[in-house]
Amino acid sequence: MEDNNLVEEYVRLVLETKLREVDITDGKATHGSDKHIADLQNRIDDLTKWRDKQRRGSEARANYARLISRLRSELKSAQRQASKKKISERQKKKK
Numbered sequence: 248m249e250d251n252n253l254v255e256e257y258v259r260l261v262l263e264t265k266l267r268e269v270d271i272t273d274g275k276a277t278h279g280s281d282k283h284i285a286d287l288q289n290r291i292d293d294l295t296k297w298r299d300k301q302r303r304g305s306e307a308r309a310n311y312a313r314l315i316s317r318l319r320s321e322l323k324s325a326q327r328q329a330s331k332k333k334i335s336e337r338q339k340k341k342k
Contacts, residue, residue: 279328
């Protein structure tokens with residue numbers, strides 16, 4: 248019975264790791280890592296520059312705005328994850 252628990256725990260850990268892995272410009276990173284957050288900020292900056300080159304009211308500008316909005320929400324999620332991780336690490340150090 249204990250072997251089954253170990254296998255289940257292993258599978259859960261592997262799945263959690265894969266789910267937290269994200270694609271970034273130059274490869275892969277963990278969701279909420281400094282590398283991930285920096286990549287999102289760079290992408291938002293680049294898209295903002297491209298959006299600003301478009302005519303107001305154009306479909307292209309609206310598409311860029313939607314992409315920026317989506318990346319900003321992903322950035323907030325990554326920042327929350329990073330905060331939780333830092334708090335967790337501090338609590339572990341206190342113990």
